[in-house]
Amino acid sequence: SQERVFNFAAGPATLPENVLLKAQSDLVNWRASGMSIMEMSHRGKEFLSVIQKAESDLRALLRVPDDYEVLFLQGGATTQFAAIPLNLCTSQDSVDYMVTGAWGDKAFKEAQKFCKPNLVWSGKANKYTTIPSFDEFEQDPDAKYLHICANETIHGVEFKNYPVPKGKDKVLVADMSSNFCSKPVDVSKFGVIYAGAQKNVGPSGVTIVIIRKDLIGNAQAITPVMLDFKIHADNKSLYNTPPCFAIYMCGLVFEDLLEQGGLESVEKKNLKKASLLYGTIDGSGGFYKCPVEKSVRSLMNVPFTLEKSDLEAEFIKEAAKEGMVQLKGHRSVGGVRASIYNAMPLAGVEKLVAFMKDFQAKHA
Ligand code: PMP
Secondary structure, three states: OOOOOEEOOOOOOOOOHHHHHHHHHHOOOHHHOOOOHHHOOOOOHHHHHHHHHHHHHHHHHHOOOOOEEEEEEOOHHHHHHHHHHHHHOOOOOEEEEEEOOHHHHHHHHHHOOOOEEEEEEEOHHHOOOOOOOOOOOOOOOOOOEEEEEOEEOOOOEEOOOOOOOOOOOOEEEEEOOOOOOOOOOOHHHOOEEEEEOOOOOOOOOOEEEEEEHHHOOOOOOOOOHHHOHHHHHHOOOOOOOOOHHHHHHHHHHHHHHHHOOOHHHHHHHHHHHHHHHHHHHHOOOOOEEOOOOHHHEOOOEEEEEEOOHHHHHHHHHHHHHOOEEOOEOOOOOOOEEEEOOOOOOHHHHHHHHHHHHHHHHHHO
16 A cells, blocks of 8 residues: 555564455454454464464475474564573583574574583674585584574575584574575474564564474473473463464465465565665675675675765665665664565565665765
8 A cells, every 4th residue: 555665674574465454354353253363262263273274384385394393482583592402402412503693693692501502603703794615614513403593684694505413313403583484495404493473474472483393302401381392382382372463463474475376486586686686786886785795695684885884874764755664774783774575575676776776876
């Protein structure tokens, strides 16, 4: 509709307009139940049908193998930074962390409270603009898992393939908060995938965990019930009151992604949007610059700077006047960041690149 802007926020982020309209039409009286989703018991048959459909649609989208559990949890991805070590290792165990940006670093630091994490690789010295080839760093063969952040939301660095954990029974664990459901993923390569919903698949308030079943059930004794994957798996994510409305919204998004033809077709659209934007940056003769090494540039979060950095504030302000909002880079790195998640239409990116060319012409 006319008043909606193109919202380039990193999260909470833009949602598909058709999903919002569907939620609006369901809001006061969901499917003739006489209630909204927010008002009904999480144990009633109505909500059970919602959470079960959300799970089965997500399983279809990601082709989640049967030996994996899908959990809908609370506390954001940040809570998983603690839950992962608490569930997967003892306090004396060693675990490996590759740190390719600010979020991986937070996960690594949180793990220090619960086990013995090794920093097997850090991109900090290069300001988090690269990912090494996987034989460039050594893993601890005794480590219980190797943790990566599949897409660094602030730095715009994305894994295009995945390291193989080296060690007996060692698994790969990935924070996929900012590229979840943006492309097909072979779930069987991972022990655990986790993601906060509020970038690609819903509102904030729900965190999705996909975990191989045999990894469940060995939580450290100090693990709070709310962080114990076994409690949530045994209770089908209904141990306590779940974030019902957020789960319902994710369900609508999953339906929408399936209707678009699934993640293969979603990835194609995302590639097209990203190449248009990166092409404009790289073709600007240095007026715009993306610091990230080309081979690992994120399809979701595109950070860039202006050669004349004093123009950045004006760039962001002028863009907002034209209905393109939330383009300011993260406060820790500055510059500009355009987040172009699944729900950002191609028209939004086309409008942004037209504006960029225009702005350059005015200020070159
Ligand atoms: N990991 C990544 C990659 C993120 O982008 C974010 C949030 N921006 C988080 C973790 C933290 O998520 P939450 O705010 O849901 O705890």
